[in-house]
Amino acid sequence: MYRYDEFDERFVRERVAQFRSQVARRLDGSLSDDEFRPLRLKNGVYLQLHAYMLRIAVPYGTLSSRQLRQLALIGERYDRGYGHFTTRQNLQFNWPKLKDVPDILDLLADVEMHCIQTSGNCIRNVTADHFAGVAADEVEDPRPTSELIRQWSSLHPEFSYLPRKFKIAVTGAEHDRAAIAAHDIGIRILRHPDTGEVGYRIFVGGGLGRTPMIARLVRDFLPKADLLAYLEAIMRVYNLEGRRDNKYKARVKILVHEVGIEAFRAAVEAEFAKLDGPTVNADPAEMARIAAYFAPPAYETLPATDAAYERARAAEPEFARWADVNLFPHKVPGYAAVTISLKPIGGAPGDATSEQMRAVADLAERHSFDELRVTHRQNLVLPHVRLSDLHAVWKALVAAGLATANEGLITDIIACPGLDYCALATARSIPIAQSISERFGSYERQREIGPLEIKISGCINACGHHHVGHIGILGLEKSGQESYQVTLGGDATEDAALGVLLGPGIRGEEVPDAIERIVDVYLRERQPGEVFIDAVKRLGLAPFKPALAGAAKELADAD
Amino acid sequence: MPIDRNGAVPETWTRVPGAEAAAAARPLVPFAEIEAALAVVAPGADLGVEVPNTTRYEALAPYLDRIALVSIVFPSFSDGRGFSLARQLRERGYPGRVRAAGPLIADQFPYALACGFDEVDLPEASAVRQPAEQWIAALQVMSSTYQRGYRSGGNILDQRREARRNFAGGRP
Numbered sequence: 001m002y003r004y005d006e007f008d009e010r011f012v013r014e015r016v017a018q019f020r021s022q023v024a025r026r027l028d029g030s031l032s033d034d035e036f037r038p039l040r041l042k043n044g045v046y047l048q049l050h051a052y053m054l055r056i057a058v059p060y061g062t063l064s065s066r067q068l069r070q071l072a073l074i075g076e077r078y079d080r081g082y083g084h085f086t087t088r089q090n091l092q093f094n095w096p097k098l099k100d101v102p103d104i105l106d107l108l109a110d111v112e113m114h115c116i117q118t119s120g121n122c123i124r125n126v127t128a129d130h131f132a133g134v135a136a137d138e139v140e141d142p143r144p145t146s147e148l149i150r151q152w153s154s155l156h157p158e159f160s161y162l163p164r165k166f167k168i169a170v171t172g173a174e175h176d177r178a179a180i181a182a183h184d185i186g187i188r189i190l191r192h193p194d195t196g197e198v199g200y201r202i203f204v205g206g207g208l209g210r211t212p213m214i215a216r217l218v219r220d221f222l223p224k225a226d227l228l229a230y231l232e233a234i235m236r237v238y239n240l241e242g243r244r245d246n247k248y249k250a251r252v253k254i255l256v257h258e259v260g261i262e263a264f265r266a267a268v269e270a271e272f273a274k275l276d277g278p279t280v281n282a283d284p285a286e287m288a289r290i291a292a293y294f295a296p297p298a299y300e301t302l303p304a305t306d307a308a309y310e311r312a313r314a315a316e317p318e319f320a321r322w323a324d325v326n327l328f329p330h331k332v333p334g335y336a337a338v339t340i341s342l343k344p345i346g347g348a349p350g351d352a353t354s355e356q357m358r359a360v361a362d363l364a365e366r367h368s369f370d371e372l373r374v375t376h377r378q379n380l381v382l383p384h385v386r387l388s389d390l391h392a393v394w395k396a397l398v399a400a401g402l403a404t405a406n407e408g409l410i411t412d413i414i415a416c417p418g419l420d421y422c423a424l425a426t427a428r429s430i431p432i433a434q435s436i437s438e439r440f441g442s443y444e445r446q447r448e449i450g451p452l453e454i455k456i457s458g459c460i461n462a463c464g465h466h467h468v469g470h471i472g473i474l475g476l477e478k479s480g481q482e483s484y485q486v487t488l489g490g491d492a493t494e495d496a497a498l499g500v501l502l503g504p505g506i507r508g509e510e511v512p513d514a515i516e517r518i519v520d521v522y523l524r525e526r527q528p529g530e531v532f533i534d535a536v537k538r539l540g541l542a543p544f545k546p547a548l549a550g551a552a553k554e555l556a557d558a559d
Numbered sequence: 560m561p562i563d564r565n566g567a568v569p570e571t572w573t574r575v576p577g578a579e580a581a582a583a584a585r586p587l588v589p590f591a592e593i594e595a596a597l598a599v600v601a602p603g604a605d606l607g608v609e610v611p612n613t614t615r616y617e618a619l620a621p622y623l624d625r626i627a628l629v630s631i632v633f634p635s636f637s638d639g640r641g642f643s644l645a646r647q648l649r650e651r652g653y654p655g656r657v658r659a660a661g662p663l664i665a666d667q668f669p670y671a672l673a674c675g676f677d678e679v680d681l682p683e684a685s686a687v688r689q690p691a692e693q694w695i696a697a698l699q700v701m702s703s704t705y706q707r708g709y710r711s712g713g714n715i716l717d718q719r720r721e722a723r724r725n726f727a728g729g730r731p
Contacts, residue, residue: 005719007703007715007718007719008715010702010703011701011703011704011705011715014700014701014702015701017700018666018700018701021696021700022666025665025689025693029688030665030688030689030693031664031688031689032688035636035664038637039664039666121637151705151715151716152705152706154704154705155670155701155704155705156704156706157642157669157670157671157673157674157704157706157709157711158639158642158643158646158670158673158674158706158709159639159642160639160670161636161637161638161639161642161667162639228707236643236646236647239639239640239642239643240615240640240643240644244638244640274650274651275650276650276708279707279708280706280707280708281707282707282716283716283720285720285723286716286719286720289719
């Protein structure tokens, strides 16, 4: 993985000093609260419901064991012994004190980490496929491109005061695991169909929030060398033309929607043509320098199967059950990628204790070339584990309370922090996730249901990505009580789709019953081998509507 | 009083309506009144224009060879349009002075200079809270950043390239 050189090191150290100075100038009155606020946000410090929250960047979701141990230490020393992994592959601490933040930043800088641009109206921490370097359907590892974008977007002089936040995601694979269609800019690395040259396909204007939109194609094929100049052209058009009169209409998706993709593309291409590319783009030697850090680790030459692994599967059904669900095929024979679920039955999605972080760090060090990943589905991944090590890894995960076998299943729920933490929330998210998780906790039942993604947001800002959940749940406040809307048919992959509202809102207590009835309709109607999302796409909403009817009527009567 | 990269500098421009541009030594007129100003100022005399940050480069372009100062107004520090307009002016070769006028904050000074501004002109209330020393200090904080092509003395990518070249050159 990427390692800082002397320039990166100095950059983060100076950035910490800069934030200390900003805090000091707020305290001595040089900066007003309004002036300090965006500076604080661009350093990941939010004022939440009960305390400050600190969001730490995990660029493209890649961590080393040393970094995760440092996060564990920070959690223990400055928080309550745990952290929360987010849908943007970041980590949040919910209880730090503002006065401790510069010290935390120093600890992060010690392990080549920072909080730069994890919030605020700027280019946010770039995200990527969590199976980068692992998946067989990959044209190219998306992480070198992501790292180049991380550097280029950090403290950008022109694009640090944008109309609104700006999120970029990169995938190098055919199957989109990075949800690029839900980002302000989505980048897909691909081969040119005629020349075979590797380049980029660029999408723009995706996003969730209160006006969800799927990104549109802006450039079919961009030569790799032109990336930064093209991104500057897009950013400049957005910075100049994006709406600033209404924060709810300020994302680039609204600009693209209002002017139309053709006019937007024309403006970008015109700006790109005027830009002096060679003075802006990274030279090939720089791109090669970054790419070298992501060279494949020293894999052993192994057979595609492993006798000890097969024996362990046969001997311990619990292990086999976990392996059936939480492993992802590795492109190198004899290896697998392991998803460590942070969704224990009845637990808070994405939370990990400092002890658990250390356990995972140990496993990464011992069994996965010292590398791990954070997924946008709020889980962790050990990307390169030998089949013969899987049993030992599983036993260690069991001991750490991290062996829940539910990756991609109905209890692998994405949820925002909701009203339990968040100042913006209108309803609780985590307790809803917990109640659904408990209802469907049985492994056999989850396997029978098959792949099904539930995503829960506690307000219209959609941090829980409910719009692209196969089942999406949105918590709102309606005449003083929580009301939950259910959507069906959302999809965050290359077949991106927004979920459609199933009916009127229901009470929180009714949600598990309603989900159960929806699942019952699916189980009754599905064709052999047909997964939930495909069944919804085939059947439409009609057969599922009655599932909500009873509960919604009750809420209406209570009003 | 404006601040440039060396500190506070005396204001030499006088805000006047376009039609009265000839009355001031260095008139600074609203861009909307530039035609009126050009009608009265002597050829070759210094003329400054104050432009809203919504002005497009294309609208300015026909006048740029007659304008010695473009003062781009920042309605608030959080409205970053002026950075892109300044950058376009520089990229497309404007050689005159470019000013950021409005309630910017000291932390934006390195960004402003990198995008091509020469100076900022603060409202009194901001200037009192953030004296020139803070603006100069803000330039010292980050010794280099990553973006190429901006006016920020030495960027990391080019420094790396230089280091590579020296390394290669040092070998037999």
